[in-house]
Amino acid sequence: MDDYVITVLSNIGMISFIALSAYLLLLTGEISFGQQAYFGLGAYAAGAVTAMLLLPIWAGILVGACLAGLVAMVVGALTLRLSGLYFSISTLAFAEMVRLILLIVHVQVEVEGEMVGPAGAEGFHGIRWMFERDLSLVQFMLLIYGLLALVLIVLLLMERSRLGSVFRMLGSDDLLAEMQGVDTVRYRILAAGVAGVIAGIGGALYAHFTTYVEPQFFNVMLGVHALAYGLIGGLGTAFGPLIGVAIDVGFLEAVRFIQGYRMIVFGGLVAVLLVFMPRGLLDEERVHWLRTLFARRSHARSQRR
Amino acid sequence: MIDFIQNTVDGVMFGSSYALLAIGFTIVFGVMRRINLAFGASIMLGAYVGTWLHVHYQVPVLVVALTTIAGTVLAGIYIERLCFHAVRRDAALASMVSSFVIWMQLEEASIHLLPERTYAFPGLFAAGAYELGPFLFRAEQTTMLVVAAVMVGVLHLLLHRTRFGVALRAISENPLAAAYMGINAAWVVLCAFALVSMVGGIAGYAILATDEQITPFFGLWATFKGLIAMMLGGMGSLPGAIVGGLLLGVVEANALWYLGTEYRDLSAFLLLFAMLVLRPGGLMGQRILGREELAFRRV
Numbered sequence: 203m204d205d206y207v208i209t210v211l212s213n214i215g216m217i218s219f220i221a222l223s224a225y226l227l228l229l230t231g232e233i234s235f236g237q238q239a240y241f242g243l244g245a246y247a248a249g250a251v252t253a254m255l256l257l258p259i260w261a262g263i264l265v266g267a268c269l270a271g272l273v274a275m276v277v278g279a280l281t282l283r284l285s286g287l288y289f290s291i292s293t294l295a296f297a298e299m300v301r302l303i304l305l306i307v308h309v310q311v312e313v314e315g316e317m318v319g320p321a322g323a324e325g326f327h328g329i330r331w332m333f334e335r336d337l338s339l340v341q342f343m344l345l346i347y348g349l350l351a352l353v354l355i356v357l358l359l360m361e362r363s364r365l366g367s368v369f370r371m372l373g374s375d376d377l378l379a380e381m382q383g384v385d386t387v388r389y390r391i392l393a394a395g396v397a398g399v400i401a402g403i404g405g406a407l408y409a410h411f412t413t414y415v416e417p418q419f420f421n422v423m424l425g426v427h428a429l430a431y432g433l434i435g436g437l438g439t440a441f442g443p444l445i446g447v448a449i450d451v452g453f454l455e456a457v458r459f460i461q462g463y464r465m466i467v468f469g470g471l472v473a474v475l476l477v478f479m480p481r482g483l484l485d486e487e488r489v490h491w492l493r494t495l496f497a498r499r500s501h502a503r504s505q506r507r
Numbered sequence: 508m509i510d511f512i513q514n515t516v517d518g519v520m521f522g523s524s525y526a527l528l529a530i531g532f533t534i535v536f537g538v539m540r541r542i543n544l545a546f547g548a549s550i551m552l553g554a555y556v557g558t559w560l561h562v563h564y565q566v567p568v569l570v571v572a573l574t575t576i577a578g579t580v581l582a583g584i585y586i587e588r589l590c591f592h593a594v595r596r597d598a599a600l601a602s603m604v605s606s607f608v609i610w611m612q613l614e615e616a617s618i619h620l621l622p623e624r625t626y627a628f629p630g631l632f633a634a635g636a637y638e639l640g641p642f643l644f645r646a647e648q649t650t651m652l653v654v655a656a657v658m659v660g661v662l663h664l665l666l667h668r669t670r671f672g673v674a675l676r677a678i679s680e681n682p683l684a685a686a687y688m689g690i691n692a693a694w695v696v697l698c699a700f701a702l703v704s705m706v707g708g709i710a711g712y713a714i715l716a717t718d719e720q721i722t723p724f725f726g727l728w729a730t731f732k733g734l735i736a737m738m739l740g741g742m743g744s745l746p747g748a749i750v751g752g753l754l755l756g757v758v759e760a761n762a763l764w765y766l767g768t769e770y771r772d773l774s775a776f777l778l779l780f781a782m783l784v785l786r787p788g789g790l791m792g793q794r795i796l797g798r799e800e801l802a803f804r805r806v
Contacts (some may be wrong), residue, residue: 281783291734295777305769306770426544426607429604430607430608433604462619464615466615469610470612472604473608476604477589477593477594481601
């Protein structure tokens, strides 16, 4: 595999984290335009831990994920009262606040004769953990996909558990959920926190993959793309957002002849898709259909035996 | 104190353009209960077509202004058909995401039209300034304030004195009852889109003529300012959009003066976030909320 393919695959992996983060909130019925804030916080925190405190990468990822999760829970608690468009705009406002604050923050320390740390609009350079350890791109890609698989397994297990049903219940009718005795406040904050953690992990990986981050990357475009991926791929399963990312980053990046017209093609395709499938390719109905199909097959096979 | 008053005056002048953008969002939200994220991009496409004509064929300024408005209206109709009319009634989320991807589409189309980073944008008349006591007024900004005031007046008459206005308000109040009264909702909504696009096109032209330049960031800028101003005033409220726009302009002008450039946008978003957390209905929209959603405790 050449470096280009590995880079594209790694990008798909890292963007998948933020797509999954937005997807989790979509399940609970919340449309967040602001998951890029947690991606950015994770990136900056993880970068600070490895490049400024010189700790290993797992500490960076842990700190990035925890910080993102904590902030997400605080924001979740503040915006509990809001839903629908009000919630969406509040997340957008918060994410832009984070981005604009990162543009102002100047905290640098001297590491081996060089100044390292966030430098406002110039970004945070010198997150070189991966190169100092002589890690190859392939190895780092495996790290990305290892963590992605972990997150995916957790999400898939969650969807089969009571927690998953509660989240979907909040999404379809939270008043009804509350009448069923669900503590909606707790579950909403929990969902916000988990979504923040997932985005934070993605950000931590991103900072180390690119070796430098700048606030401009975490703008609203990233967040709305993350949201769109879930809707394109489908809201029926956690694989949905991954399909969305693969279509956008993978397919369109790879097809060279539409370069420069990418958004025109992608935009048109998605708009038409949403007319016919408002909940994406793999929506709940189709997932159910696939599941019964699969179950019937395996059932028939066991009968034959 | 003189600084503060001067900032506030500047803020009100510039805020009037935010108010016009906010009116575009609030009318669409009022009738559809949806947000058209591509609103800013549609204005940008119109303005780009106008500038393109000006750059390549040196058309007169009046033609640029008319093309900007006409282009915005056409883009608005395209958005309405594809993202709102065609998408299922119960899928508000799909509409919003769809309008977002169309935003990206229009933006890329604009950039293909004029690939450079900035272009000069022709104003209707030469710039000037006049003094009134210790305060300075810029002529174009005063024009913008007048344009905004006239348009708000015309819109008010349109919404309260014509059959179309009554139909629009009826749909906004209760779509089902409006349908029973024989109102053709699809047609009224299409007209509403054309109307707000026209308002947006005029606002866009006024803003760009004041800036004297156009960049590819205009779409994002217009969408953000319009959205913030609408939310500050209260979603779905016409007076709210105006108050919200003026408030945003005043806050930004003062933040710029006292704190510096980097705090200008930050103050706007901070104000918006605080407003949503403390008073989600905005300055004037609490009543709209109260009627519909306060019964469910969450708004």
